[in-house]
Amino acid sequence: MxxxxxxxxxxxxxxxxxxxxxxxxxxxxxxxxxxxxxxxxxxxxxxxxxPDVNSIHKLNPDDRKASWKADVDRIASHYHFDQAQRDKAQLELKDSEDYADIWFEDHETKENRRKYFVELGKVQAIEQNPNALSYERERAAAKRKDLDADRRSLIADLDARGESLRSAVTLLATPEQQKSAGPVVPPRTTLDWxxxxxxxxxxxxxxxxxxxxxxxxxxxxxxxxxxxxxxxxxxxxxxxxxxxxxxxxxxxxxxxxxxxxxxxxxxxxxxxxxxxxxxxxxxxxxxxxxxxxxxxxxxxxxxxxxx
Known part of the structure; x- marks a missing residue:
């Protein structure tokens, strides 16, 4: 007992x-x-x-833009935006998409993304190899931590831009809309559960x-x-x-x-x-x-x- x-x-x-x-x-x-x-x-x-443990989708321009669009549509539906508000929200989305185009086309960004994906592939190959030696697994585990720091550094600007976009679109709601609908709650992920x-x-x-x-x-x-x-x-x-x-x-x-x-x-x-x-x-x-x-x-x- x-x-x-x-x-x-x-x-x-x-x-x-x-x-x-x-x-x-x-x-x-x-x-x-x-x-x-x-x-x-x-x-x-x-x-x-x-969700997206290695940020593969976050570092894909089409997937990133699609997630932003889904966020804008969710906020607009939550607050029951009228057409004028939806048009302004689309303009905010367009500005963010233009920012993403510039970010993904930057030479340094391209090189950092390429290096990250190459190193991630090497680590995953060792993790999935049942015959990998113990020292290889130890190096892969240490490398994964280094890669996680690179991953967070890579997605930081785009994550901040996405947060700014959500804030800007939310501010389009009138005080009456915000009071009646309450704050926007994002859908729960597997990690949340x-x-x-x-x-x-x-x-x-x-x-x-x-x-x-x-x-x-x-x-x-x-x-x-x-x-x-x-x-x-x-x-x-x-x-x-x-x-x-x-x-x-x-x-x-x-x-x-x-x-x-x-x-x-x-x-x-x-x-x-x-x-x-x-x-x-x-x-x-x-x-x-x-x-x-x-x-x-x-x-x-x-x-x-x-x-």
Whole structure:
């Protein structure tokens, strides 16, 4: 029971800390760094949860313009722009598209994009090669981090231009339109759902384990979560070491140990001993145990019962 409560406290505090940081401007929790730099067997799956993880579409002129147009159309529809407002929004979009044309045609930009795509292809080739040597994988992991800095530098100007475009189009809405429709909320991405499920999943699992509510299910969910964390950057031979790890590990780390503890808790009805599960399901459990004892007693031979 103490183990259940301790793990529940760990989950609850981690979840509440992420929820609190998300409420503070500029400090929103995101699992993107952990997903982006995964090195384990599930790394391709984790990186695939990030929309346009390598910014391939953001660095494509047609895709970039299409995303801007979609943003403008979404804002116009949200505020129910009239024709005059839509015309002004299209002019703002045209200015941004002209800016993008100049940016993509710049000689230095072309060279930086070409270099980025070439180096990204080399890294992906090593990551996808099952016969790659351990030192090659370590170099590829280090190179991916360098490439991420190049990627963020490349898309910074276009991202800023897109943000300015959205702000300019939003300002076309009248105060009455803004008041009645409220702020524009962009559609949630896969990463947004991962962030939400991580934050609130930790909170829910923590509360259930502490209170002994659906404790086997909560423990099993915690084991699945910890298993995913373990497989994202496992301390296995031939894989790069986790730079965020506290301490030094080989095969076994604290995530694996806590996962095994959760699996053990999923098989032990501690919530039925002390917890809300005892109030909700304790009577049913006692009746089941009594029926089993009676069945065993009736199945015993008469000579055994007489003794």
């Amino acid at each position: 103490l183990l259940r409560i301790a793990i529940g406290w760990h989950f609850l505090y981690e979840g509440l800390e992420k929820v609190e940081t998300t409420r503070k401007a500029g400090k929103a929790f995101t699992a993107e760094p952990y997903l982006r730099f995964s090195t384990g067997p599930l790394a391709p799956v984790f990186r695939g949860l990030i 991962v962030n939400l499920s991580t934050m609130w999943g930790l909170v829910i699992m923590g509360v259930c384990l502490i209170l002994g509510l659906f404790s086997p299910l909560a423990a099993l969910a915690g084991a699945v979560f910890l298993g995913q964390i373990y497989l994202s950057m496992p301390p296995w031979p031939g894989l790069p070491a986790n730079p965020m790890a506290e301490g030094h590990y080989f095969i076994v780390n604290k995530n694996l140990i806590e996962m095994l503890a959760c699996l053990a808790l999923a098989c032990i009805p501690t919530g039925s001993w002390i917890g809300i599960d005892a109030l909700l399901f304790g009577g049913r459990r006692r009746r089941r145990e009594l029926a089993r004892e009676l069945a065993e007693a009736e199945s015993e031979p008469a000579s055994a019962r007489s003794r």
